[in-house]
Amino acid sequence: MKKNILSIIMIALLVISIVLDVVILFAVVPNANKTNALIDRVASAVDLEIENDSDGDADYSIDDLSSITFENGELTITLKRNEGESSDHYAVINGISLTLNTKDSDYSSVSTYITANENLFKDRINYIFSKYTKDYAQSHIDEIKQEILSEFSSKKVLDSDAVVDVSFGNLAFQ
Numbered sequence: 001m002k003k004n005i006l007s008i009i010m011i012a013l014l015v016i017s018i019v020l021d022v023v024i025l026f027a028v029v030p031n032a033n034k035t036n037a038l039i040d041r042v043a044s045a046v047d048l049e050i051e052n053d054s055d056g057d058a059d060y061s062i063d064d065l066s067s068i069t070f071e072n073g074e075l076t077i078t079l080k081r082n083e084g085e086s087s088d089h090y091a092v093i094n095g096i097s098l099t100l101n102t103k104d105s106d107y108s109s110v111s112t113y114i115t116a117n118e119n120l121f122k123d124r125i126n127y128i129f130s131k132y133t134k135d136y137a138q139s140h141i142d143e144i145k146q147e148i149l150s151e152f153s154s155k156k157v158l159d160s161d162a163v164v165d166v167s168f169g170n171l172a173f174q
Contacts, residue, residue, distance in 0.1 A: 095169020
């Protein structure tokens with residue numbers, strides 16, 4: 001008798017386990033698939049990629065690059081304060097250089113414009129850096145450089161893709 005009751009309990013637990021497996025299969029898995037699809041759509045809308053391939057599709061070589069270094073390349077920028085702080089933080093840049101693609105159709109006009117309007121470019125760098133706190137700027141310098149490049153390539157400044165990199169000789173935060 002005890003063996004029969006034990007067998008019935010084991011069969012009941014097995015049936016319950018199978019029912020729960022079916023519930024998981026039909027309830028949880030489709031929701032997980034929908035969530036993954038949503039994440040994929042959001043990532044494609046924001047144009048995020050798992051592997052950053054920004055330098056892989058460049059149409060220039062190292063021999064096609066020229067650098068313009070600003071004459072007075074020192075720039076002191078007041079950074080955004082962290083919440084609750086009363087003291088200012090600064091980014092001090094010594095030596096600002098822009099790298100240009102000499103094969104770009106706008107190279108000569110862009111290089112002349114940059115040389116003649118050095119203060120405009122310093123002002124744009126100052127504007128972009130000043131939006132960020134010291135902690136953010138220190139840990140996201142590459143993103144800030146990309147934002148600066150995008151700003152220079154935009155219609156507001158150059159409307160050209162001749163500038164391919166911005167570099168700072170010495171960047172210190174205080």
